[in-house]
Amino acid sequence: MDERTTVRELRRMVERFVRERDWEQFHTPKNLSMGMAVEAAELMELFQWHDAAGSAALMTRPRPRRAAQEELADVMIYCLAFANRTGIDVAGAIRSKLAKNRRKYPVRRFRGRF
Numbered sequence: 001m002d003e004r005t006t007v008r009e010l011r012r013m014v015e016r017f018v019r020e021r022d023w024e025q026f027h028t029p030k031n032l033s034m035g036m037a038v039e040a041a042e043l044m045e046l047f048q049w050h051d052a053a054g055s056a057a058l059m060t061r062p063r064p065r066r067a068a069q070e071e072l073a074d075v076m077i078y079c080l081a082f083a084n085r086t087g088i089d090v091a092g093a094i095r096s097k098l099a100k101n102r103r104k105y106p107v108r109r110f111r112g113r114f
Helices: 007-020 031-047 051-056 061-086 092-105
Strands: none
Touching: 007 061, 007 092, 031 051, 051 061, 061 092
16 A cells, blocks of 8 residues: 555564664675565566566566565565665655656656657
8 A cells, every 4th residue: 555655654564674683783785685685586586587578578477476475575575674774865766866857858858758
């Protein structure tokens, strides 16, 4: 329920999960960033060998969709744990990066192309 859940709530859920397991000791920026990459690779693996249409079609099937959902959740959990560990304001970081990207990729030059 994205419409009803804040980033703050998600961060607290991740923080509580980590604290209950005494995993803070393992949550260094290095380990968490590597975890993000590993989980992102697992998400990518689901689409390996599929073309663009095939990858979109895959998301209409319950089992692959569930697997993608779980891998995305793993990526996001690591991202939130990283933000918790480093004190990065996720919303602020996203706003700042989008502003930078707006300047770098103005709509008039990049609409519909890379």
